[in-house]
Amino acid sequence: MNEYRKNVTIVLNFLKGRGYAQSTVKNHERFYTLLADDLAAKDITYSPEYGKALLSTLPGPAWLPKSRIENAACISKLDDAYIHGCIINAQASPRKSYSKLSLNSNFENHITRFLRSRENVFTESQIANVKRRCSLFLKCMQSKGRMDPSEITYGDIDSYHEELAHLKRISRVIEESTLHQFLKFLAESGKAPYGLYLRIYALETECSVNLDDFPPDEQSRLIKNSSEGQVRLSPERFLSEGLELIRLHQEAGYVQKYTEASKMAILQLYLFLDYHNLWYDPDMADIWLHSDCVKKRLFKGCSWNTARRIMFMFSDYVTSGSVHFGKKLPRGINGINNIPEWCLTPLLDFAESRRKMKLDENTVKNDIYSILRFCRFIIGEGLSSYGDVNGSHLADFNLADHHGTPEGKNACNNRVKRFLKYLYRKGLNANPSLYMALGCSAAPVETVVVVLTSSEIEEIKTFVRNASTDLEIRDSAVIMLGLEMGMRSSDIASLKLENIDWKNRSILYRQNKTDADVWVPMPVAVGNAIFRYLKQSRPRMAVCRNVFVDFKAPFSGMSRNICYSALKRALPDRDVRGSGFHVTRKTFSTNRLRNGVRPESIADVIGHRDTESLKHYLSLDDERMAVCPLSLADLRLEMEGSDVL
Template identity: 30%
Template sequence: MWGHLSSDYQKTIDGLIRGLNRSAATKSNIRYGCVKVLLQIQNTSGHMKAEEITYDDLFDLLESFSRETVNIMHFLRACMKSLLDYLYSMGRVSYGFTLFPRLTIGRNCLNQILIDTENSEGILNAKDKDCPRISLGTFLSVQSRLVLEYKNECYSKTSRTKVKRITDMIYCFMESNGLKFYSPEVGRIWLHYHETAVSHQEHRERRRIVSVLNQHIDGTFVSFKHVYRYKPNAFARSPEWCKPAVAEFLHLKESLGMKSSTMAMFSSCLYRFCSYMDSIGIKDFKKITVPMIKDFNASDIHKTLAGKNAYNSRIRKFLEHLGEQGLLQNPFLFLTLPSKFAKREYVVETLTADEQVRLQRLLDEQGSGTLSLRRKAMIQLGYRMGLRSIDIVKLTIDDIDWNGPVLSFRQEKTEKQLVLPMPGPVANAISKYILEERPATNCRQLFIRSNAPYCGLSRNACIQALDKALTERNVKGSGFHVTRKTFATNMLKNGAYIQEVSDALGHSDLTNVHKYLVFDEDRMARCALKLSERSLTMEGGFLHE
């Protein structure tokens, strides 16, 4: 076989063997394997020099290995790796070749991907101002920094290895397709080609790593809690003909100091309205008529009247604005859309006596048995102090004064500052969580993730805690807020005044507390009136008169 090799390949193998500090027998075996590897490349592709070897040659080589026994295949792979490392050290092949042997082993390994000409030209011709990009050398520097940041965020070695492997795959993808720069578009194309070849979970992990990588290319701060991916908002998805008027209206509302959530609601409402008009062939606001608005109102289905009212009231304001600007044929079209409905009263859902007993039994368990210490502390804050889930997850360590102990925080919903004494069970639950279960981190949030990245939680964590505690509870529309309602009801049953309950809940008035009075059966019984006092008569007279 040696005589069939090109002189360049023979010199390469001789140089590799001379640099090995191995026994003569081992060197002989490695020489044999390297000869077989390079001869296979030479016979398959016709390439006679190391500089001519391509990624296609390497993938063809792997295909030929698959026909060998397992032991021979692993031996030839090792020889291929030694050859590629040696050639890279001599500056004869690119860095990606040294990654190839490792990336083609195991599940979800490197695949041969050739992007089409249109995509390739689009990437190569992208302008910096439209698509920020970095060179391959800078890409490797970013990769190193990214792995280090994962380590600083206390990610496991497995997670850091995954980041290195995925970014190495992207590097090989760029090299094999002749791309000299990395940009977010390259990452999206790489994800697209792999989407059907891997599991949904694997694709999600790769997408997250690419998203974090894309935050790095312009040197911006990397957030491990939030990965921002482009998702067209309601305004961006709206028909083009209506965008100027909608943009002007939204700008007017934003200038009034409305919050981002309110602006998002306006955008969603107007998107739905304009999309309906577009679907029936309307391209000009002046062509909108009363029957069209009535048909829209009939077709726009909501689960609740309150939801429909919320949408209609905002669309009415938009139509009124259009009328004032002279963009409607009929400036009073907004009157066509109803936005009021009879107020509905809802039955207050609270935990039953049996559920409270079972919940208390779980909260009194020693250690983290059925419930983790974090979940116990969360439930205690809702059940014994009436805190909303959003306020619980927003609490920080600095909000607690252990000398009281007192909890001082600002309510997210009302922006009202509250200072509440912590009952003993609540303070004990929080202290046990901090001392025994909470990870050591610089994050000031009280309740944080159990695994890296150690950051705050969403309000769903409270819902999951209660679901874990009361697995059989299935009351529609009754989430974690039921603990707050149970707290208020229990206060009233224990003789607290309405004002005291209102203060504990952080309400600005007594209106919302009155609905809990129906559960105070003892004091409600004292308010009973005789029918005769209300001028009501019964046939046959009244009993006990």
């Protein structure tokens, strides 16, 4: 028992030397006395293995105190004495040497102000604990020679975080959460740097991103752009301008959730800049934002999109000097920067040559998307040059590249074919006939026109009559434009207030798809729906000239998706695969044909240059097809389970 008594003495001396409470020391003494009696009764010596078995036995011996946590603490310290001859740091008490210091009056005043501001938040017992945590932190700072919150550094925050390592995670989070609130209060009062509370919050939530976390190439680019960028702002200037931008968003009526997420993105980048003594530059911020470590640790899902949006707005704000809330965020093509240079340069050159042919930008983008599929395939095959592509590769690509419809497959193959011809003309592939190895998957087909049924049309009319909320009123106007005037969703979304001629009850607009000017009479039902929306539901603060605008700040124009969403809300039970809002345009045209309206007149109304595109509306209309059915017997077709008819 001599060794046991020696190790118990090591533990008790440690507790007394560290300044543990007298009750804690007595609890340890009582436990070790009971344990000694147990060992003597069993005539065995103590070992860490016995202590582990003692804790794992359920139910425990009758002599064992009920508090499992306190028992584990006593055994853990005793095991340290047996194994190490001392108590390791993980068992250290939070009672540090500086805990006996008296806070200066400056620090005392800051704690008092903070507690007063939280009187309605914390209970009486919580206030006592909060005061203890804040006091201990400031005593630690005072022991380092800091006499004012403004003198505290990031190094002080990091070292204090390390001093709390002995605590269990939940206890450490509680400690640091209190300090996070306290330092935030000081920062918002102008008494401490903003970065301090951000840093301790990052450590508390384990969401910190340091320069060392970036790949070496990104580190060098971050440092280079920070020091050599064209638009360089100090961290303090970046923070000041960023918070002003957030304030302007709040004044413009942006919802709180968006402004808070935007502010957090600004603060996160400020912390990174200030902690590493870097300066802001738009390119540097872009590298930071798009890095995998930032995406995974700081932003999730839509919060990253919000961060991307506010960084774009900030860049525009500091370069132009004003805020353009309606400015569109540039959208890149996913994956285009992930292919090697030998693959990328000819692709971009081809796309530029297509633009010079005055093709629509969407057409060029579709070319790029299809060719990217081809590029990813040949890269996966191990090729390192377009010159290595042969007919076998194209045959394998044709088999591996799946599409939803044969028509989609044909369109993709035709785009790749054009690119292969371009590669030959540029000397990047020596085979002039290589494109012929990529065939077609389907012959041209005609399909039955899908239109709204009479019951669905009645359901829409009921929806319009009963519309009461702002969203329902806007949906009604959108659907009526498609159903009663045959307008495309893109044209509805871009319709301007000045396009409507109320005096002559007509709408004059330029079609997005054909770039043709169209003048059409406006039915009374459509005019009423639009007028009701403009008078009752369109946001008064909207300065955008689009008829249909977002209900949230900055009240900008909507995308074409609002049309499909409106139809979906009006017909929630409709589920026809591949049939979107365009069904209203098909219904408009088909109904006019059924009512005997001349195709030429319909073509004028819907903006077609001729009646060719209307033929399938007439020839494949189900009611007209039913008038002239073909006999299966004449076609010599067999019915399943029967003889030839």
